[in-house]
Amino acid sequence: MKRNLLILITAAALLISGCATGPTVTRTASDEVIDLSGRWNDTDSRLTAEAMVSSMLSGGWLERFSTDEGRPPVVIVGSVRNKSSEHIDAETFIKDIERELINSGRVTFVAAGAARDELRDEREDQQSNATQSTAAALAAETGADYMMQGVITSQTDAIQGKRATLYKVDMELIGLENNQKVWIDTKEIKKLVEQKKNSW
Structure with a gap:
């Protein structure tokens, strides 16, 4: 009897485990473009970065600087603050902007x-631990002419299974020496x- 019960339990366990399915x-x-939840995603980050950098590089400031200084401007990306109602990884967005800037070849x-x-830290460490001929020099960095900064905000309106969210990304380019804003865009x-039988 116990043996039959053990066989029955084992068979049932195998049957249940065989029927279980994992995610596809x-x-x-x-x-x-894959938009499952309607929240900010990688596509929004990439497309916004592309649009912002394209707008920035088409501004009159770039031609003026290149003409006056005889070289392309040096740009650094500062903070992009997330003031939206959801978690947005600003670092991913910053990396998208950096990629677009570098690949443009114009700055x-x-x-x-x-x-x-x-x-x-590495340069400082090299002063003590690397040979004199291979250690990177201190105080030899390229200083930036401009810093790009921004903020991400959102507004959400929802009722009876429908939710509308507006994401707004404001970016600006500021001269480091004089604090002049030379470009701004949104x-x-x-x-x-829409989700049936659900509400937010």
Whole structure:
């Protein structure tokens, strides 16, 4: 009797485990637009960065600077504050902007924030631990002419299974020597999400 019960339990366990299904995963192209929740996503970040950098590089400030100084301007990306109603990884957006700036070939780009601090720490360490001929020189950084800064905000309106969210990204370019704002722009993304039998 106990033996039959053990066989029955084992068979049931195998049957249940065989019927259990896991999630289905489909690989897609990294630039394919997939919007599941209606919240800010990688596509919004990429498209906004592309639009902002394109706008910035078409501004009159770039030609004026290149003509006056005889070289491309040096740009650094500062903070992009997330003041929206949801979690947005601003670092991902900053990296998208950096990629667009560097790949444009129209400005010289220098590291900022934690990356710059790490490089400075390494240079300092080399002064004591690397040979004199290979140690990177101190106080030889390329100074930035302009800093790009911005803020992400959002407004949400919802009723009976419908939610509309407006994301607004404001960016500006400021001269480091004189604090003059030489470029400013806004990009808006509006999303409408409908979900039956649900409310927010």
